[in-house]
Amino acid sequence: MxxxxxxxxxxxxxxxxxxxxxxxxxxxxxVDPRVAEEVLTYMSYEFGNAGSRTHSYGQVAKERVNRARQEVAAVVAASTDEVIFTSGATESNNLAILGLAAHGEVTGKRHIISTQIEHKAVLEPLEVLRGRGFEVELLPPTEGGWVAPEAVAAALRPDTLLVSVMAVNNETGVVQPIEEIASLMEGHDAFFHVDAAQAFGKLIAPFQTKRIDLLSVSGHKIGAPKGIGALITRRRGFKRPPLQPLMYGGGQERGLRPGTLPVALIAGLGLASALALKExxxxxxxxxxxxxxxxxxxxxxxxxxxxxxxxxxxxxxxxxxxxxxxxxxxxxxxxxxxxxxxxxxxxxxxxxxxxxxxxxxxxxxxxxxxxxxxxxxxxxxxxxxxxxxxxxxxxxx
Structure with missing residues (x-):
C-alpha cells in the first residue's frame, strides 16, 4: 500500500x-508514513483480537502487542510488564493521579505536590482530589519557566502521597529538571509522576531514571496515531504502584485499563517509539x-x-x-x-x-x-x- x-x-x-x-x-x-503503513496492516489484514486464543489471527495480534510493549519500554528503560496501554497521555494522567486516591485515603497520605504550569490533564484531576479532601500544593515556576528542584524537596512532607511534574511544558517548551527532582526524592515514599506527553521519544536519558514511578506517554506527538498512549508503572523492588482502575470490565492491561486492545494503534505506538529511539x-x-x-x-x-x-x-x-x-x-x-x-x-x-x-x-x-x-x-x-x-x-x- x-x-x-x-x-x-x-x-x-x-x-x-x-x-x-x-x-x-x-x-x-x-503520522509518520512508516507508522501509517504499520497501522493500516493491523487494521485491514492482521485485524485479530489480541485476546483471542483459539486461532492464528489472535496470536499474531498478541505477538504484535507484546512487541509494542518492548518498543515502548525500551525508550524509558522499563520492563515490558510495566507498560499499560491507554488512549493517550490525558487518560494516563488521570489513571496515575486518581488511581492513587484510595491508597492515599487508606494510608492517611493526602498531600500532593505539583506545579502551576501543568497541563489541564493534570490540574483538573488534582482539583477532583482537592474536592475529596486532599491537600494540593501547586509550586510556582522560576522566571525562566521551570520549577526549582529544591522547591519540590522543601515541600515534601511525611504525608506526601504524590509529586507530579511535567517533563516539558506544552506552551513554552521549557524542560523541567526531572532528573534533579528524582534525585532529591530518593529516600522519600512519595510516588513521582511525570507527564511526558511533550517529551517521550524526544528526550531519552531523563526518563530512564528508576525513581520515576509513573510516566504518561502520548502517541500522536511522535508520529503515532491519535487515540493511543501508555502509562509506565515502575515497580519499587517487587511492588507496583498501588493504582486502582478508573473503569471496570474485562481485566485487560493488568486490570487497570479494561477493553479490547486497539492492536493497530498499539502497533503504531510501538513502531513510532522504536523509530524515535533509533533516530x-x-x-x-x-x-x-x-x-x-x-x-x-x-x-x-x-x-x-x-x-x-x-x-x-x-x-x-x-x-x-x-x-x-x-x-x-x-x-x-x-x-x-x-x-x-x-x-x-x-x-x-x-x-x-x-x-x-x-x-x-x-x-x-x-x-x-x-x-x-x-x-x-x-x-x-x-x-x-x-x-x-x-x-x-x-x-x-
Whole structure:
C-alpha cells in the first residue's frame, strides 16, 4: 500500500494549492508514513483480537502487542510488564493521579505536590482530589519557566502521597529538571509522576531514571496515531504502584485499563517509539537547526523568548514580538505557516495562558505570545518570510 509522506500532505491541499508549513507539532504531529503503513496492516489484514486464543489471527495480534510493549519500554528503560496501554497521555494522567486516591485515603497520605504550569490533564484531576479532601500544593515556576528542584524537596512532607511534574511544558517548551527532582526524592515514599506527553521519544536519558514511578506517554506527538498512549508503572523492588482502575470490565492491561486492545494503534505506538529511539540523535540535530534558523530570523525584531532559552526543547519555542498581538500575527501568517498562541486543549478559551501568568510575564508579552513547534521531518520553514510579515505588523502599529 502507498502512504503519503508528511511533505506531500503539507504542501498540497484538496485543490492542489500549497498549504502552509505546519508549525504546531506540540498540538499534534503528522503520522509518520512508516507508522501509517504499520497501522493500516493491523487494521485491514492482521485485524485479530489480541485476546483471542483459539486461532492464528489472535496470536499474531498478541505477538504484535507484546512487541509494542518492548518498543515502548525500551525508550524509558522499563520492563515490558510495566507498560499499560491507554488512549493517550490525558487518560494516563488521570489513571496515575486518581488511581492513587484510595491508597492515599487508606494510608492517611493526602498531600500532593505539583506545579502551576501543568497541563489541564493534570490540574483538573488534582482539583477532583482537592474536592475529596486532599491537600494540593501547586509550586510556582522560576522566571525562566521551570520549577526549582529544591522547591519540590522543601515541600515534601511525611504525608506526601504524590509529586507530579511535567517533563516539558506544552506552551513554552521549557524542560523541567526531572532528573534533579528524582534525585532529591530518593529516600522519600512519595510516588513521582511525570507527564511526558511533550517529551517521550524526544528526550531519552531523563526518563530512564528508576525513581520515576509513573510516566504518561502520548502517541500522536511522535508520529503515532491519535487515540493511543501508555502509562509506565515502575515497580519499587517487587511492588507496583498501588493504582486502582478508573473503569471496570474485562481485566485487560493488568486490570487497570479494561477493553479490547486497539492492536493497530498499539502497533503504531510501538513502531513510532522504536523509530524515535533509533533516530534520536539525527532528529535532535535537525530540530536544533530549525530552531536556530527561526531565532536568527526573528532576532532583528527584538524577539522575546518566553522561557529560559537554555532549557527549551529543540522542537518548540514560545516568543513575543514587541508591538505584535498574537491573534493579528496568526492571521497575517495563516497562508505561510500554521502555528498557535497556546495549548490546543484550551484553544476555545480566550483567557490568558495560565502558564505565562504563572511565569509572571507582563500582559503585553502574554497577549503577543506565539508558539512554534516542529519535528525533524519539517522542511522548508520560511523563516525570512515569517520575520518579514511580523516586522510589517510592528511597523503598522
Amino acid at each position: 502507498t502512504v503519503a509522506t508528511p511533505s506531500d500532505t503539507a504542501l498540497a491541499g484538496a485543490s492542489g494549492d500549497r498549504r502552509p508549513v505546519y508549525l504546531d507539532h506540540a498540538a499534534t504531529a503528522p 534520536a540523535s539525527d532528529r535532535l540535530a535537525r530540530c536544533t537547526a530549525i530552531k536556530e534558523d527561526l531565532l536568527r530570523a526573528l532576532a532583528p525584531l527584538g524577539v522575546e523568548l518566553n522561557g529560559d532559552p537554555e532549557r527549551t526543547i529543540a522542537s518548540t519555542i514560545n516568543v513575543s514580538i514587541p508591538g505584535v498581538d498574537s491573534e493579528a500575527a496568526i492571521v497575517a501568517l495563516k497562508d505561510v505557516v500554521a502555528l498557535s498562541n497556546g495549548s490546543a486543549c484550551t484553544s476555545q478559551s480566550y483567557e490568558p495562558s495560565h502558564v505565562l501568568l504563572a511565569g509572571g510575564l507582563p500582559p503585553e508579552r502574554i497577549e503577543g505570545a506565539l508558539r512554534m513547534s516542529w519535528n525533524s521531518a519539517t522542511s522548508d520553514v520560511p523563516v525570512d518570510e515569517i520575520a518579514r510579515r511580523l516586522q510589517a505588523l510592528q511597523r503598522a502599529r
